Amino acid sequence: MSETPVDPDEVRHTADLARIDLDEDEVERFTEQFSDVLSYFDTLDDVPEVDAEADLVNVMRADEVRDGLSQEEALGNAPETEDGYFKGPSVS
Amino acid sequence: MSVDAFITETTVEGDDDGPLADRTVAIKDNISTAGVRTTCGSEMLADYVPPYDATVVERLKGAGATLVGKTNMDEFGMGTTTETSAFGPTRNPVDESRVPGGSSGGSAAAVAAGEADVALGSDTGGSVRCPAAFCGVVGIKPTYGLVSRYGLVAYANSLEQIGPLAPTVEEAAEVLEVIAGPDDRDATTREAGADADYASAADGDVEGLSVGVPTELIEGADERVVERFEATLDDLKAQGAETHEVSLPSVEHAVQAYYVIAMSEASSNLARFDGVRYGPETDAEGNWNETFARVREEGFGDEVKRRILLGTYALSAGYHDKYYAKAQDARAWLKRDFDEALAEADVLASPTMPVLPFELGESLDDPLQMYLADANTVPVNLANLPAISVPAGRADGLPVGFQLIGPAFGERDIVRAASAVEN
Numbered sequence: 001m002s003e004t005p006v007d008p009d010e011v012r013h014t015a016d017l018a019r020i021d022l023d024e025d026e027v028e029r030f031t032e033q034f035s036d037v038l039s040y041f042d043t044l045d046d047v048p049e050v051d052a053e054a055d056l057v058n059v060m061r062a063d064e065v066r067d068g069l070s071q072e073e074a075l076g077n078a079p080e081t082e083d084g085y086f087k088g089p090s091v092s
Numbered sequence: 093m094s095v096d097a098f099i100t101e102t103t104v105e106g107d108d109d110g111p112l113a114d115r116t117v118a119i120k121d122n123i124s125t126a127g128v129r130t131t132c133g134s135e136m137l138a139d140y141v142p143p144y145d146a147t148v149v150e151r152l153k154g155a156g157a158t159l160v161g162k163t164n165m166d167e168f169g170m171g172t173t174t175e176t177s178a179f180g181p182t183r184n185p186v187d188e189s190r191v192p193g194g195s196s197g198g199s200a201a202a203v204a205a206g207e208a209d210v211a212l213g214s215d216t217g218g219s220v221r222c223p224a225a226f227c228g229v230v231g232i233k234p235t236y237g238l239v240s241r242y243g244l245v246a247y248a249n250s251l252e253q254i255g256p257l258a259p260t261v262e263e264a265a266e267v268l269e270v271i272a273g274p275d276d277r278d279a280t281t282r283e284a285g286a287d288a289d290y291a292s293a294a295d296g297d298v299e300g301l302s303v304g305v306p307t308e309l310i311e312g313a314d315e316r317v318v319e320r321f322e323a324t325l326d327d328l329k330a331q332g333a334e335t336h337e338v339s340l341p342s343v344e345h346a347v348q349a350y351y352v353i354a355m356s357e358a359s360s361n362l363a364r365f366d367g368v369r370y371g372p373e374t375d376a377e378g379n380w381n382e383t384f385a386r387v388r389e390e391g392f393g394d395e396v397k398r399r400i401l402l403g404t405y406a407l408s409a410g411y412h413d414k415y416y417a418k419a420q421d422a423r424a425w426l427k428r429d430f431d432e433a434l435a436e437a438d439v440l441a442s443p444t445m446p447v448l449p450f451e452l453g454e455s456l457d458d459p460l461q462m463y464l465a466d467a468n469t470v471p472v473n474l475a476n477l478p479a480i481s482v483p484a485g486r487a488d489g490l491p492v493g494f495q496l497i498g499p500a501f502g503e504r505d506i507v508r509a510a511s512a513v514e515n
Contacts, residue, residue: 010405011401014405014408015385015401016385017404018388018400018401018404019363019366019384020385020388020389020397020400021385022389022397023389026394030397030398033398033459033460034401034402036460037402038402038405041351041406041415043345043348044345044348044349044414044415044418044419044421044422045418047342047418047421047425048421048425049421050421050425050428051424052420059279059280061276061279069143069144073143076141077139077140078368079368079371079372079373086368087368088366088368089376089379089380089382089383089384090379090380091379091380092379092380
């Protein structure tokens with residue numbers, strides 16, 4: 001078994017953080033699968049620390065005005081719009 | 093279509109002229125096509141029509157190619173069998189009771205069934221090479237930064253590259269030539285490899301080529317696969333290549349590191365699917381968070397939820413150092429191992445997949461078992477290297493893929509070596 005046993009409450013809490021509703025069947029199934037997968041991930045404990053030499057450069061481009069999407073195109077896939085805006089659920 | 097390779101069939105004519113003027117191209121359904129539905133194999137995007145083309149699509153059209161359809165895939169690229177698509181599975185044209193591999197299974201099947209001349213897939217942990225191997229076609233995963241990801245719906249940005257699938261090495265290299273090169277809309281593209289001529293490298297000349305064989309990638313593979321692999325290696329030796337064993341001790345941790353990093357990036361990338369700017373209409377009521385959570389429950393399939401949740405868990409307070417930081421250490425270790433191995437060899441060779449194509453339904457109930465099938469492909473994505481899968485004959489009537497891995501921007505080397513495998 002995993003060094004990181006997972007209980008159903010932990011799965012529910014994670015689902016809440018990720019903003020995914022789960023039904024009870026899913027909670028049960030994921031709880032079992034998470035223990036398997038996470039115990040497999042536990043073998044990463046054996047990995048030594050390795051110095052990685054970062055080979056990074058900044059990539060810049062000129063800040064020029066370009067054509068973007070039209071308002072109509074931007075709204076084209078939204079399930080609900082109003083007066084040229086996206087319409088979402090209430091925030092609180 | 094007989095094997096359900098396509099989610100959407102279409103005809104979009106490219107320019108009149110160009111190197112691909114007489115070719116039909118199938119595009120994986122996570123690559124944006126202006127005016128053509130792009131679903132990522134998900135209910136979440138079932139009706140999504142992008143208002144713009146991905147850079148690779150623009151380049152294909154500019155080269156004269158005709159787009160014939162958007163191909164089926166594991167939902168958001170998450171899978172090894174093309175069975176997690178919301179639109180049902182694709183079948184393997186070689187044996188229709190088996191999976192085509194994933195996640196670019198529709199693209200590989202379209203090419204193998206002759207429903208498109210060539211295709212594009214995306215490869216995050218082997219998603220071009222795996223279906224190429226299972227369907228008996230050629231697939232290339234380019235060096236990270238060679239091909240623009242602008243317009244590719246993101247799953248795990250630090251790992252994924254768009255790559256070609258084709259019946260032959262030369263044809264795959266021709267498509268790569270068209271799509272490769274810097275793009276000012278993707279800041280991770282590099283100048284290296286610009287204007288390179290890949291197709292001409294498919295000359296079959298491996299005289300003096302040094303091929304390293306990582307012992308860790310042979311151990312544990314199905315013996316029928318190993319037999320085909322050894323025979324192909326002998327064939328390369330007969331053509332003048334020299335082979336020697338190399339060791340990559342870090343690959344033992346590659347699958348774990350890959351899934352931690354990919355799931356973590358997925359949990360962040362897929363946060364954009366909130367059902368407001370695009371997505372399914374639901375009758376959910378309540379505040380923003382409640383509605384958001386309902387849309388995602390309805391729109392995402394099991395595998396996608398599993399990866400978002402595991403990624404969220406791995407990044408959550410208290411676990412970051414245990415999982416994500418350790419996975420990055422493993423990634424750095426892998427890069428160093430590959431650098432050392434490629435200092436003593438021009439290319440490395442292994443079986444692409446350690447197994448033969450699964451029966452449909454065989455792997456769905458055990459995600460961990462499916463993740464382990466990616467052992468030979470994920471190290472390449474973690475190290476940002478190029479690799480190709482080329483057919484190496486059949487075992488029990490099923491295709492076996494031979495993988496060649498090159499140094500960064502060494503696409504010409506792997507194309508050359510792979511073309512000798514075809515001889």
